Amino acid sequence: MTTLFWDSFTESTETPLTSHAPDVGSGWVNVYNTTGGEWVVDAQLSAARLSVDANSTGIATCIDPSPTSNEYDISFTLVRGEGQAESGTKPVGVFFRRSNDQNMYLLQILPNAHAQNSEQLFVRLNGTWTQLASVDTPETIPVTYDIVVRDAAKQVYKASSLLLATTNNSVEAAGTIGITNGNYNPAGGHARKNYAFGEFAVSLLGAISVNLDPLALQMAPQSVAIDNQAPVTVSLAPATLYLQTPTASVQAGAVSVALQTQTMTLSAADLAITQPVLTELRPLTLGLRAQQVAVSVPAIEFSWYILVDWADDGLFMHPESDVTARVQRASWRNGMRQAYREMADEAEAAITLINTDGRYSPDNSASPLAGLLVPGRRVLIMYTLDDYPVPMYAGFVETIDPWWQEASGAYTGKMYVTLNCVGWKQALEDANVSVGLQYNKEAQAILQPILNSLGAVTDFQGGLLVHPVYGGDGTKRAWQVAEELTAAERGRFFQARSGAMAWRNRHWLIDNHTVAGVVSYTTGPYKPAATELSGGKYLSNSIRVQAYQRAVTGSSEVLWELQAPLEIPPGATREIVVSLERDNQSRTPAGTTTVTVTGVEFAAGSATISAVAIGSEARITITNAGIFSATLTAMKLMGVPTVTLHPLAVEVQGETVQEVGVRGHRVLNLRALSSYDEARQIALYEIYRRGKPTGSIDRLTWRRRGDGVDNAHLLAWEIGTRIAVDNPSSGAREEYWVIGEEHSIDGPVHEATLCLEPADTQRYWLLGVPGYSELGQTTVVGY
Amino acid sequence: MSGARWFLCQMITVRLAPSDAPVTEFRAPAISEVVDPARGKPYQFTLVAENGALALVLVRGEDFEPLATTAGVVDLFGVDAERVRTARLGEIARGPAAVRLAAQLMALGVQRVGPEIPVAEVINALAARLGGRAEGVQI
Numbered sequence: 001m002t003t004l005f006w007d008s009f010t011e012s013t014e015t016p017l018t019s020h021a022p023d024v025g026s027g028w029v030n031v032y033n034t035t036g037g038e039w040v041v042d043a044q045l046s047a048a049r050l051s052v053d054a055n056s057t058g059i060a061t062c063i064d065p066s067p068t069s070n071e072y073d074i075s076f077t078l079v080r081g082e083g084q085a086e087s088g089t090k091p092v093g094v095f096f097r098r099s100n101d102q103n104m105y106l107l108q109i110l111p112n113a114h115a116q117n118s119e120q121l122f123v124r125l126n127g128t129w130t131q132l133a134s135v136d137t138p139e140t141i142p143v144t145y146d147i148v149v150r151d152a153a154k155q156v157y158k159a160s161s162l163l164l165a166t167t168n169n170s171v172e173a174a175g176t177i178g179i180t181n182g183n184y185n186p187a188g189g190h191a192r193k194n195y196a197f198g199e200f201a202v203s204l205l206g207a208i209s210v211n212l213d214p215l216a217l218q219m220a221p222q223s224v225a226i227d228n229q230a231p232v233t234v235s236l237a238p239a240t241l242y243l244q245t246p247t248a249s250v251q252a253g254a255v256s257v258a259l260q261t262q263t264m265t266l267s268a269a270d271l272a273i274t275q276p277v278l279t280e281l282r283p284l285t286l287g288l289r290a291q292q293v294a295v296s297v298p299a300i301e302f303s304w305y306i307l308v309d310w311a312d313d314g315l316f317m318h319p320e321s322d323v324t325a326r327v328q329r330a331s332w333r334n335g336m337r338q339a340y341r342e343m344a345d346e347a348e349a350a351i352t353l354i355n356t357d358g359r360y361s362p363d364n365s366a367s368p369l370a371g372l373l374v375p376g377r378r379v380l381i382m383y384t385l386d387d388y389p390v391p392m393y394a395g396f397v398e399t400i401d402p403w404w405q406e407a408s409g410a411y412t413g414k415m416y417v418t419l420n421c422v423g424w425k426q427a428l429e430d431a432n433v434s435v436g437l438q439y440n441k442e443a444q445a446i447l448q449p450i451l452n453s454l455g456a457v458t459d460f461q462g463g464l465l466v467h468p469v470y471g472g473d474g475t476k477r478a479w480q481v482a483e484e485l486t487a488a489e490r491g492r493f494f495q496a497r498s499g500a501m502a503w504r505n506r507h508w509l510i511d512n513h514t515v516a517g518v519v520s521y522t523t524g525p526y527k528p529a530a531t532e533l534s535g536g537k538y539l540s541n542s543i544r545v546q547a548y549q550r551a552v553t554g555s556s557e558v559l560w561e562l563q564a565p566l567e568i569p570p571g572a573t574r575e576i577v578v579s580l581e582r583d584n585q586s587r588t589p590a591g592t593t594t595v596t597v598t599g600v601e602f603a604a605g606s607a608t609i610s611a612v613a614i615g616s617e618a619r620i621t622i623t624n625a626g627i628f629s630a631t632l633t634a635m636k637l638m639g640v641p642t643v644t645l646h647p648l649a650v651e652v653q654g655e656t657v658q659e660v661g662v663r664g665h666r667v668l669n670l671r672a673l674s675s676y677d678e679a680r681q682i683a684l685y686e687i688y689r690r691g692k693p694t695g696s697i698d699r700l701t702w703r704r705r706g707d708g709v710d711n712a713h714l715l716a717w718e719i720g721t722r723i724a725v726d727n728p729s730s731g732a733r734e735e736y737w738v739i740g741e742e743h744s745i746d747g748p749v750h751e752a753t754l755c756l757e758p759a760d761t762q763r764y765w766l767l768g769v770p771g772y773s774e775l776g777q778t779t780v781v782g783y
Numbered sequence: 784m785s786g787a788r789w790f791l792c793q794m795i796t797v798r799l800a801p802s803d804a805p806v807t808e809f810r811a812p813a814i815s816e817v818v819d820p821a822r823g824k825p826y827q828f829t830l831v832a833e834n835g836a837l838a839l840v841l842v843r844g845e846d847f848e849p850l851a852t853t854a855g856v857v858d859l860f861g862v863d864a865e866r867v868r869t870a871r872l873g874e875i876a877r878g879p880a881a882v883r884l885a886a887q888l889m890a891l892g893v894q895r896v897g898p899e900i901p902v903a904e905v906i907n908a909l910a911a912r913l914g915g916r917a918e919g920v921q922i
Contacts, residue, residue, distance in 0.1 A: 056805060116799075117824055122809065129809035131797070133829040135843070136822065152916075164829055167916040186809035187799055305882045314837060314890040315791060315857050316883055380886045387877035388898040389885040457892040498894050 001073065001203040005063045005177075008199055009048050011041045017048050017061060022200075025063060031176070032060040032101065032184050035191045039179075042081070042196065049081035049196035050181055057191045058182030060095065063202060070097060070174040071205045074147040077198030078109065087113035089189035091182070092197075096149055097175040102127040105171060107147060107156055108185050109195070112139035119163060121156065122186055125170050129186035133164040142198060177202055301386050302708030304745055306330060306351060308397065308419070309378040310369055316380075320359070320369055327745075328352045328416060332381055332393040334423075335494045335719040335740030339538055339698065339757035340690065342486045343479075344494030344740070347423030349379060349395050352416050360417040361402045373400050379421045380499075383715065385708050390715070392743065394499025395421040423495040424456050428479040434617050435471035435481060437593050442466055443485040443672075444503060450478055451501055459500040461508060465489045469550040470672055472592065472616055472641075475579075488672035490682060492739075494719060504720075509737045510760050512722050517713055518733070519700065519725040526713055529751075530701040537698075539664035540690040541654035545683045546647040547673040557582070559590050560618065560637040561599075567631050568607050568624040576620045580613070582641050590616060590641030598636045605630030611637055648676060652683040654691030664690070689760060696758045697725055697736060706750035714743070714752040722759055735759035785821075786863040787843045789906060790814055790828075791887065793855035794838050812838040813855050821845030832915025837891070839906075839913050857887065860902065872905060873898025 007022035017028045017039035028039070037052030039061055050059065074096060091110045098104035106122045117136035122129050137158060146157040151172070155165040179200070182191030306327055311318040332349035358364040362373040374397075381393040399420045431454050438446050442463030451458050465488055482503075486493040490506040519526040559580040568574050582590040595613045597620075607624040609632075618637055624630045647669075668686065673679055704711040717723065721738045740755030792813040800806045812830055819826045827843040841864060842850070850856050860867050860875045867875055876884045885896040892912040893905060910917035 115824065117827055130833075131809055131811035131815055131830065134815060134825060135827045136824055166829060167831065167910075167918070183805075186807055188805050188807040303878075305879070307882070307886050309886075309890060313793065313855065314887065315855075316886045316890065317855075317857060322879070322883075378890055380889065382882055382885065384878065384882060387881060388873050389882045389896070391885065391889060391896075394889060457889075457894065459894060498889055498896075500892075500894050 001205065003201065004065065004067055004072065004204050005200070005202040007048075007063075007201070009041045009046050009197070011043050013043050015041045015043075017041055022063075025065060027064045028061050028178075029064050030059065030061050031098075031178065032058065032180075035059050035182060037191075039181075045079060045081065045196055045198075047077075047079045047081065047196035047198045048179070048200075050191055050193045053083075053190070053192050054182070055190045056183060056188070058180065058184040058189070059191060060178055060180040060184040062098070062176040062178035063200070066176045067174045067202065067204060069204055070172060071150050072096075072174075072177075073203045073205075074149065074177060074201070075144065075203075076179075076200045077142050077144045079142040079196050079198040081193045081196035083192070083194040086111055086192070086194065087115075089114065089187065090192040090194070091185055091187060091189045092195040093180045093185060094145070094147065094178070095180060095184075096147065096177045097171045097173060098178065099171065099173045099175045103171050103173075104175060105149075105154060106180070106185055107145070108187065110187075112136075116187070119156070119158070120187075121154070121164055121166060123168055123170055124186070131186075132166045132168050135164050137163065144199075300708045301384070302706065303384045304330075304706065305380075305382045305384065305389070307380045307382070310372040312372070312377055314378070316378075318369075318372070323351070323353055326353045326355075328354050329744065329746045330381060331742070331744035332395075332421075333740065333742040334393065334497060335738075335755065336492070336757075337740050337755050339696070339739065339755075341739070342490065342492055343483050344425070344492075346425040347393065347395055347495040349381065349393055349419075349421035351379070351381075351419040351421065353419065355402060355415045355417040358402075358415070360400065360419075362400055375399065379419065383708070385715070391498045392715075393497060394495075395423045398422045398426070423499070424451075424501055425479060425495070427454065428456070428482065429477055431478040432475050433478045433481060434475045434614055435473075436614060437472040438467065438470045440466055440468055441470065443489050443491070443505075446470055447482055447485050447503065450481060454478060457498075457500040459496055459498075459502045461491075461503060461505045463489050463491070464505045464507060465673075465675075465678060467672060468674055472590070475616065484670075484672040487668070488670045488678075490685075494740075497718060502719075509720065509722075509757075512720060512737070514722060515724045515735060516717055516721045517723050519723060521726060526702075528700045529703045530699075530753075531697060532699040533695055534698045535695040538690050538696075539692075540666040540686060542665040543652050543654070543683045543686045543690075544665070544667045545650045545652075545673075545679040545686075546667065546669045547650075547675065547679040548671055549648055549674045556596070556638045556640050558636050559592065559595065559639045559641060562632065562635040565603065565631050565633045566622070567629055568605075568622050569629055570605075570624055570627050573621060573623045576622070578618050578620060578637070580616050580618055580637065580639065580641070590639070592639035592641050595637045595639040598638050599634050600632070601634035603631040603633045604628065607632065609635065613639060648674075648679065650676065650679040650683045652680070652687050654687040666690075689758070694758075695727075696734070697727060697756050699753050699755050700725070701751065701753040703749060703751045705748055706745055707748075711750040711752070714750060717741075717754060723754075723756075725756075735761060785845045786865065787841055788847060788862070788864055789859040789867065790840045790842050790850065791857040791859055791891075791909075792838055792840055792853075794833050794836060795855075812840045813853065814840060814842055814850060817849050817853050817856075819844045819846060820849060826850070831917050832910040832913035834913045837913060839910055839915070839917070859884065859887075867902040867906075870902050871898065872896065872900050872902055875902055 003024050005025035018030060020041045034057040035052055035054045037050055039048045040051045042049050091108050093106050093108040095104045095106045104124050108120045110116055110118050112118050117134040119135050121133040122131055143159050148155040151169050153165055153167050156163045179197050183189050306324050307316050307321050308323055309316045310320055330351045334347045335344050337345050353360055359367045359369055377397040379395050379397055382389045382391050397419050400417060402417045404415055433450050444460040444463050448458050448460050482493050492504040494502055496502040517526055521527060560578045580590045592613050595611045595618050597609050597611050605626055605628045607622050607630040609622050611618050611620045702714055717738055719738055722735060724733050724735045727734050736756035737759050738754045739757045742753040744751045794810055795813045796808050797811045797816055798806055798808050814826050814828055817826055822845055829841045831839045831841055888896045891909060893908045906917045
């Protein structure tokens with residue numbers, strides 16, 4: 001550590017603080033003072049105290065010099081000034097990382113008798129104070145505080161004990177450091193003489209050299225018994241070393257010694273054995289003895305839960321949030337509904353609630369939910385198995401539809417409401433995004449930030465395809481961006497049971513060889529209630545894959561031009577968002593990383609103009625600082641645009657029409673794909689998996705008791721699960737991936753339909769793994 | 784019961800109006816306004832993370848009863864912070880309480896909410912979702 005500043009406040013006579021020379025450093029500088037007095041160095045106290053008591057005033061004074069780095073330690077002693085501690089609002093404090101009066105951290109200390117807690121840490125960011133911590137400790141004067149300021153944490157110690165710690169780092173600049181008294185804080189108050197600052201020191205982080213005496217690490221004598229020439233393993237257990245400052249403040253972090261193991265060959269003569277432990281070694285015999293064991297199967301507790309966050313605070317704390325007891329029927333679905341689709345359909349749910357008292361009727365002003373029955377409320381469907389919750393669906397209320405059953409039988413007079421729910425797809429289809437130019441990125445690096453910025457929770461795998469150039473081709477819907485990137489990857493994009501938007505690469509399903517269960521129509525626990533088969537539905541014996549090569553041109557051109565005069569009033573700033581187009585107004589979107597403003601002409605006045613490119617748009621800021629109106633008549637934006645070339649197509653033919661009896665031509669228009677090799681591999685793989693007109697199972701349906709046992713597989717099998725089916729039509733066992741799921745609960749019945757896709761039975765190459773690495777025998781080279 | 788607990792609560796604007804000083808305002812977690820009856824002063828806390836609307840707060844108190852009825856304040860685990868430090872979710876909450884906890888965590892973007900998940904991992908994930916870090920925080 002390097003001492004930046006140290007003041008012991010030593011003077012022979014009372015001296016204004018701003019005239020006083022510290023032991024290390026240049027001095028003290030007032031940055032705020034409404035007290036009418038000043039800090040003085042009290043020669044008797046050897047401390048800095050105020051010269052006056054003044055209500056509703058304050059003073060703030062910085063050390064000089066300011067720190068050059070933003071990580072430092074502050075140490076100061078609080079002593080009694082003139083007068084005793086009071087219960088009023090008479091705070092003192094120390095601020096740090098103070099860029100200006102609007103941005104800083106502040107440790108505020110109040111008299112212990114005050115109604116508020118005695119020590120509070122605040123951050124002020126752009127003028128807004130936020131309370132980060134608040135603790136209350138007995139007043140012990142004099143007392144030393146240490147403030148450890150790091151990016152990772154700000155810690156305050158009082159008398160060497162950790163008082164509070166925060167990881168907030170919203171104000172990052174090194175700023176200034178200083179002391180304050182009175183109302184230079186968020187809590188207001190009065191300036192008083194009764195607290196004074198004793199020693200005040202600031203140390204900067206520097207190179208630390210620590211010499212550890214190896215003798216300090218000693219082990220207690222160990223007794224061991226060894227056989228001559230037998231290997232002996234000496235192990236050093238993990239240890240943790242702590243460093244301490246002279247003031248006994250424990251520093252953050254610790255030095256960890258990893259477990260070390262060494263094997264040596266020693267003879268008994270090499271060791272000084274204090275006492276023998278074993279005189280002879282006998283082999284041990286381990287065995288098992290059969291015992292009669294009573295086996296009991298505990299009863300499984302299973303329940304459904306359906307919650308609606310009516311208060312829309314993410315806490316589900318409204319008393320009506322748990323609607324389970326009023327559910328008459330609920331159905332929901334996640335994932336894809338057709339084989340070979342990359343993009344999932346909307347994750348939908350329909351929840352019918354008993355509404356005889358009208359509590360769910362949006363027009364019922366007497367309802368305890370009045371005003372809260374609106375679209376957008378978060379919905380969760382979960383089950384508990386032995387009291388542990390597992391999510392099945394997460395979405396948002398789209399519509400609330402009350403309805404009446406025709407008056408008959410047991411339903412006479414019953415009234416219902418159906419909550420129709422949707423997932424993220426609809427929101428992503430509505431959201432406009434402008435993707436700036438992206439170079440050499442995988443899909444998740446492009447798509448995940450977009451989804452997160454829209455508020456979606458994401459669960460992403462790394463992509464296998466690297467996009468040399470992507471984006472910069474106009475404003476699109478977020479769903480379209482996801483579609484382009486997922487289709488090029490040949491991956492999957494769906495909403496998981498947790499509500500997270502899941503993105504998976506093209507190996508995700510292929511790599512899953514674990515069969516979760518075998519569905520048989522004659523034996524076993526998974527006998528389905530209904531089956532939907534398809535024959536030749538997905539046949540593709542002719543595949544055309546279209547890719548789009550992109551490159552960035554080397555020359556700058558006009559991407560936007562002002563067409564009509566623009567008037568900017570005096571003192572006004574105007575912001576314009578413009579679309580960048582190739583060949584100037586050609587309607588071909590152009591993306592660029594930077595734009596240059598040129599050809600500016602004014603008919604009257606003048607203004608400053610700046611422009612920032614955001615993908616295929618630019619934000620222009622025009623500021624007229626003058627006292628007359630400015631009329632802008634001409635302006636151009638120049639930039640190097642992205643060029644989209646003509647599609648590059650790869651066509652692959654599978655078995656002929658004559659061979660399969662039907663022509664299945666498929667075009668894969670992959671807008672995010674630019675590589676010919678990738679396009680060819682995709683075409684070959686599509687022909688491989690879809691080229692033969694085989695029948696397959698599309699959907700399997702089960703109708704089971706919702707008790708956690710009879711429907712256990714319906715709860716466990718989700719999107720990505722691999723199952724085997726003894727296909728009654730072909731007689732052969734076939735394997736499928738679950739790509740979508742539909743559930744409904746109605747009283748005690750749980751019905752589920754799983755949407756299936758034929759699993760790839762080909763084993764792909766896994767280096768060194770038997771059964772996966774014999775090229776040409778058990779595996780083939782894939783893409 | 785004295786100790787520290789993890790709370791989720793709304794961020795609010797506190798209007799401080801001491802009898803002897805002008806009214807001032809600052810942002811703080813909602814629990815900062817609630818008085819711990821055993822001490823007669825506001826609860827002691829550390830604001831671990833906040834996203835502008837919601838905050839994850841470690842609160843020290845003698846009597847947590849008033850916070851159970853404070854709007855916009857949720858006692859996340861209902862047990863002392865020391866106990867959850869090494870516990871798993873399934874040991875902390877079961878049944879309806881576990882469902883509500885899982886719903887709250889999922890709504891805030893924490894995806895791993897199974898019974899086998901260490902609570903410390905959940906706290907770290909929650910802090911990260913709210914734009915902060917929970918490691919090393921104490922009160």
